[in-house]
Amino acid sequence: MSAVGPIAFRLAALIVGGLLLANAAQAVQDCELDGRSVNPANGDTIAGKSGLMRCKDRDTGVLMREQQLQNGVFMGLVRFYEKGKLVKEQSVNERGNMDGPAREFSPTGQVLREAVYDDGRETGLVRNFYPGGSLRRAAFYAEPGGERAAVDFTPSGRLALLRCGDKPMLAPAADDARLCGFTDGPSQVELYDSKGTLRSRLSYAAGKRVRSEDLYDNGRPAAQDEIVGNQRTERSFSSEGIKRREVVSTLSERGAIRQRVQEFSERGTLVRDQRWNAAGDPLSDDSYYLNGQPRTKAIYSEGDAPRTVEINEFHDNGQPASSGRFLVIDRFRRTAVGVHRRFNDKGTLMAESVYDGKGRITRERTWDENGQVQRDDEVFADGSRKSK
Template sequence: MSHLRRAAHSRLAASARVSAAIAALWLLAAGPAHAALECELNGRSVNLSDAGSIAGKTGLVRCKERGTGELQREQQLQNGVFMGLARFYEKGKLAKEHTLNAKGNIHGLAREFAPNGQVLREAVYDDGRERGLVRSFYPGGPLRRVTFYPDVGTDRAFVEFTQSGKLSALRCGETPMLAPAADDAKLCGFTGGPSQVELFDERGILRSQLSYKAGKRLRSQNFYDNGKPSVQDEIVGNQRTERQFSSEGVKRRETVWRLHERSAVRQREQEFSEKGALIRDQRWNPAGDPIGDDSYYLNGQARSKSVYRGSGDARTVEITEFYESGQRAAHGRFLVVGRGRQMPIGRHQRFSEKGTLLAESIFDAKGRVTRERSWDENGVLERDDQVPDDKK
């Protein structure tokens, strides 16, 4: 009895899978508007919503739109399973064709077409996964994109072209992969030394200049519409430098990283004004901890200077602020208690532009103020407050 129940359950499950596959097939064939279709198998009418109408049968299923009679699809059926060649049509023109294996996955050559019959895309599948070179074309025939899909992982290399045939995008692999569709051995610097590559947009405007050596990018430069550089990115040894520019060609930011095998640690970052004057200069040690942070007025005079010392829980930063005249405005020391968090410790002072001490606060090791004093412009003491322990 248990064998009969298992057999019945197996038949029901198989029937459900077939019905689900037919339902999905019906929706695909019906198109976006779910147009009513009339289908036939070997010249005889079949109802794809009824699994029994094609169960165990072999032949070619053809479906047409009921109202117009336009052919929508053709697909081979083998022993009740859709397997083999499948073709899909739009307005009577072949739009797609591929081959399905016994599992229902695309296997082998697959192509897409323009209404005039021009191939728009062609790829080779291995049990539903793209393999090797995949090509796409513009409706007029020129090559648009070539992508290489390895046996494991996603796309490893690709190249794109404008409609006029100019290079518009490039990604290099670890080895040349795109031949014969594209000479990435030369484009990616595997032969003849570092490459020099130019990328264009559809208007024919130069967008990027790249240099590769053995598949690794050494330098890139992007451009604004007016031809001025927008971003430069360069690798020399284990150092990477990125520069950003305004549309007028003025450098606004420069960042330097130290490259490791799987990471990059920022070492220096400078910011510049619209006129190109340095307004901030930050520096980090090889571990990525800050060691200096200076800011400047537009006249070049220092606005503030931060110097980091120590390590771990004892790491401190000493900050000095300045007036635009160059006179010291304030000075104090802080304990670095976390990223972006600082706790005042020790003596903190503020000065007038003439150099007169105006205020002083003293903090203990826990950042609590213990004494506050203030003076007038003539140096006369106005206030001297000692903070009791019970108020700390």
């Protein structure tokens, strides 16, 4: 076997294997080069040879493949056929990687896809078409990163997807200079589904998406995302058009840092309101009953090490239910410190617990509804008690 034999053999085996998988009938192919029979799975039969190998179905004689050989190596043009009709043509380099122009066709001869490859990687503008000939997708590829920009179109020609690059890349297939807001200020773009229903509204400025709105089937907003300066606001809505959530973040080199999150009930009333400082540390966390009364209020200290949080809970009539201070250990753990109190729904103090700096309880007191002391215990480290 020649020096190029093993390479040719492996490449041929891969190609034949791929064809067999794609062909449900797994037809046997007979191949010839310059009128002589060759076996691409046997490197000896093609060693040192050049020309265009043609392979036909043994049973029907219908052409299935054409492939160029150069000095015993499969390199250059490759064409694939189905029922005698060209469905794909491409070129490969000496390593067997796609290199150069490549096209795919429908049974009627309509181009379905055209691309250019560089040693196995798509490069430049790649276009896909519907069987009727209208543009289905256009994308621009470059290394590193692969796909840099893309547009999809519905069968009726409406825009279905838009991904902008850092400069216009999709001409002449699509006017992304206008669509992506590189000219004449921020763009206004609408995206549709295959049924022709409006699904999204987008706005781009110099390739950056500055606003988006996704829609329900009924045309009402499902989600909104807007950037103004370094502030990003995200909103989500119910199908009835009621805002259910809003997130405000500050954009920085580290990413998005949340500043405020609000959650709303099905009726649109505020049920939770969280705030953070510029560093992303929590400042407050308030929640509300559906009747509008406060449910909990948490206020975090700033500058302390460790930080503390004061938490007050309320009954649904607005009267205090409990209060206390906690050391913030981490995002999920807190340790009670200082005096913690509990109240009935009339606001009357019913119980009080005192904790030391390590979170150990040192005293407990309870009262009846008339304000009379029921219990007053000193609590020791081992859990034992002594009445005062």
